[in-house]
Amino acid sequence: MAGGNKQKEPFWLGGAAASMAVCFTHPLDQTKYRMQVIRSRESMFRAMYRFAARDGVFSLWSGLSASIFRQTTYSTARFGLYNYFAQRAKQWTGKEKLTTAMTISCAGLAGGMAGLVGNPAEVVLVRMCADGAKNISERFAYSNAIEGLYRIGREEGLGAFTRGISANVVRSVLMNVGQIATYSTAKRILLQKTGMKDDIKTHAVASLFAGTAATTICAPADVLKSRIQSAAASGPGANSLLRIVQTGLREEGAIFLMKGWTPAWLRLTPNTVLTFVFMEQLRQLTQWQFAAPVETMKA
Numbered sequence: 001m002a003g004g005n006k007q008k009e010p011f012w013l014g015g016a017a018a019s020m021a022v023c024f025t026h027p028l029d030q031t032k033y034r035m036q037v038i039r040s041r042e043s044m045f046r047a048m049y050r051f052a053a054r055d056g057v058f059s060l061w062s063g064l065s066a067s068i069f070r071q072t073t074y075s076t077a078r079f080g081l082y083n084y085f086a087q088r089a090k091q092w093t094g095k096e097k098l099t100t101a102m103t104i105s106c107a108g109l110a111g112g113m114a115g116l117v118g119n120p121a122e123v124v125l126v127r128m129c130a131d132g133a134k135n136i137s138e139r140f141a142y143s144n145a146i147e148g149l150y151r152i153g154r155e156e157g158l159g160a161f162t163r164g165i166s167a168n169v170v171r172s173v174l175m176n177v178g179q180i181a182t183y184s185t186a187k188r189i190l191l192q193k194t195g196m197k198d199d200i201k202t203h204a205v206a207s208l209f210a211g212t213a214a215t216t217i218c219a220p221a222d223v224l225k226s227r228i229q230s231a232a233a234s235g236p237g238a239n240s241l242l243r244i245v246q247t248g249l250r251e252e253g254a255i256f257l258m259k260g261w262t263p264a265w266l267r268l269t270p271n272t273v274l275t276f277v278f279m280e281q282l283r284q285l286t287q288w289q290f291a292a293p294v295e296t297m298k299a
Helices: 014-035 044-055 055-063 063-091 102-132 145-156 156-162 165-193 199-230 241-252 254-258 260-285 292-297
Strands: none
Touching: 014 044, 014 055, 014 063, 014 102, 014 199, 014 260, 044 055, 044 102, 044 260, 063 102, 063 145, 063 165, 102 145, 102 156, 102 165, 102 199, 102 254, 145 156, 199 241, 199 254, 199 260, 241 254
């Protein structure tokens, strides 16, 4: 680790890196949300081709402002809070490296809090991405994330920003734990057992395992969250979690909980790699040190 004259990583750095990464992976993210919302069995690439052919290639980046807004809230909190909790845990234990259990605890706590912070942006993101899969009369048609926030608050009340919050918090906890614990273990095994170096190749392979584990663990919560958040306000209980689960099981079978897994996996893996690559570059440019996450993920 770098010398003691370097400052600790700023709270915002993780969010900035994630915002840069999502500019490249947004089309996959958008397709994932659309596949979770629509009742279609077509493949991800077929769906993406259909949307691009109908609305143009650049339409695959519609909703990007909401995606960036989500990263500046959710990912900033996720990385920043994990870094903070990990440092406090080290001070409490008096050890330089955290145990797996402590790492999971810090990651889960940070993920849960980030899920709360990022839920309003998540609601806007899901709606903007899912619009392209709906009939024109059913679309929300937000021009950007800020307008989406304003219109939701004005038309549906502040309570609408909590739509799907339970599923989102659960998903955030699972995502943070799945990514960090799996990445740490995979990286340690690759370095110790295969002779691989601590470079971008190792990071990419470890991220592949982390992305697969996190995507699978989070899939059910992700599907339920997307369907709740993409629904317009209706009568009491019309879009409740229980009602959505019952409808999904009845009409599509249990497999509906894994709907959108492929685009979610394809998005998460390159997004994870790009996020860490951009994070390292930002760190070098600013000469700030990536404190807790890198140390706890070292082999």
